Amino acid sequence: MTSNTPPLKTVQRAFKIIEILWKQTSVTPAELAARFDVPQSTIYDYVQTLQSMEYITRVDGEYQLSYKLLAIGARVKYRSRLFRVARNELQQLVAETGEVADINVEDNGRAVILHYERGEQALDLGMYPGMRTPIHTHASGKAILAHLSEARIDEIIDTHGLEQMTNATITSVSRLKNELEQIRSDGYAVDWDQQVTGMGVIAAPIIADDDILGAVGIVAPSDRIQNNPYQKQLRQKIREASSTISINYKYSH
Numbered sequence: 001m002t003s004n005t006p007p008l009k010t011v012q013r014a015f016k017i018i019e020i021l022w023k024q025t026s027v028t029p030a031e032l033a034a035r036f037d038v039p040q041s042t043i044y045d046y047v048q049t050l051q052s053m054e055y056i057t058r059v060d061g062e063y064q065l066s067y068k069l070l071a072i073g074a075r076v077k078y079r080s081r082l083f084r085v086a087r088n089e090l091q092q093l094v095a096e097t098g099e100v101a102d103i104n105v106e107d108n109g110r111a112v113i114l115h116y117e118r119g120e121q122a123l124d125l126g127m128y129p130g131m132r133t134p135i136h137t138h139a140s141g142k143a144i145l146a147h148l149s150e151a152r153i154d155e156i157i158d159t160h161g162l163e164q165m166t167n168a169t170i171t172s173v174s175r176l177k178n179e180l181e182q183i184r185s186d187g188y189a190v191d192w193d194q195q196v197t198g199m200g201v202i203a204a205p206i207i208a209d210d211d212i213l214g215a216v217g218i219v220a221p222s223d224r225i226q227n228n229p230y231q232k233q234l235r236q237k238i239r240e241a242s243s244t245i246s247i248n249y250k251y252s253h
Contacts, residue, residue: 017046018055018065026062073130082206082213083115085248089241093218094119096237100127100219104140104203106148106212107132109156111141114214123199123221134163136176139189139201140217146183147205147212153180168193188235189215192222200225202234204242208250216241 013036020027020035029047033040047063050056057066077083086103093101094117102116110132118124135141135156145153162171168191170176183189192200202225203217218234225231 014046014050017043017050018069021056021063021065026059026064028062032063077114077129080114081252082245082249085252086206086216086245087115089216089245090115090117093117093216093237093241094122097218097220097234098122099224099234100125101241102127102140102217102219103206103214104144104217105214106135106141106144109135109160111135111138111144123219125196125199125219127219133195134160134165136162137165137169138195138199138203138217139191140203140215142176142180142183142191143189143203143205143215143217144212146180146189147207153177165195166193166197168197170194188239190225190231190235192225198222202231202238204238206242206245206249208246213246213249216245 016036017032020032029040029043032047033043036043047056047058051058051063054066054068056063082103082105090101090103093099098119098121100116100118100122103114104111105114106112111134113127113129113131115129116127133141135145145156148156157173157176162173162176163169164171170179179189188202188204190200190202195201198221199219200222201217201219203215205215206213216238218238220234225234
């Protein structure tokens, strides 16, 4: 199958059904048929197949996702060498700051939360492992983006654009690239209100053998991130965590 080969419509439709059920608690076959503008009998074939493979389940005449997907996602995370070496450092950051500490990785041009820990004074933002966000909209994503090749940066921008999440989101390519240059120089990224109004992030890249693995970040209310003495403390902690994770990754097995 080449890049010019169109996707198989049957496979595409099956995964779209899964995505619909991910966004909604449950849905009826009639609702799915209306979404796809196909006969209900066609949709029934799809849901029966997905149910037989235990990816969805039927409750009171409606379909919803099963826990099989949870098992798959958990296995992906626990297989990650980066998760295994970073988990203790995130717990240490949370113990020292009381904020949210997380690890983001790049996947198909998006920032994805691999793992996170919450402290006693942490924001409750509905975060979860696997959560995908536009990579240019927060410091963790930009810390990763800054260490990709120029060709890859351009490819991500061409594919996904620069979606505006808040009034503070960077939507200018030239401004974004200037900030990425500054991040490479500073060794860390910091911003506030760009992905969620009221949320600030300070992050550092995790690099091993010149490869960008992801970014470790601290998420806190914007006013705390903007407090210069506090931000200085977080910068030191996040860079120490990044260095420790990188070293442990390099020498772990």
